[in-house]
Amino acid sequence: MLKSIIEKALNKQIELEASSSQFYLSMASWTESQGLNGTSSFLYQHSDEERMHMLKLVKFINERGGTAVIPALIKPPTTFKSITHVFECLLEHEINVTESINNIVGLCLEEKDFTTHNFMQWYVAEQLEEEALARTTIDKLNMIGEDKGGLYLFDRDLKVASSNPE
């Protein structure tokens, strides 16, 4: 049985994962409107993955006798200054998500909830990958700068990456 303090923290995490999904959906739509179809495919896929992260939490809470709460979401930004800005926002958001996950892991240890602690390790590993991916992407974009040919190749690479997910 889930302790209510853990249930509350996991429900907050559901909200954060759902807001990640909405945020990346908005980024996907904006990049699509800019003709960056590879980048938008990548971000649409990322948005779907965040929904999956949310669903995993919903099922875990319910399976452990708690009640998952499906939250209302705030509207994400609809425009971005540039493609680099998109990925900077994404990285900043992921850093917040990592902090929230680390807080839950710490709480699980305090409350001796080793089952939830074990479950959360998947999210710990996932955050490491997501932050690294966002940082590498920003590095690439900084390298490309104003080079349109470079941006074309960057976008094409993301198209390939999103049609062959790991």
Ligand code: OFO
């Ligand atoms: Fe769910 O990993 Fe990003 O937010």
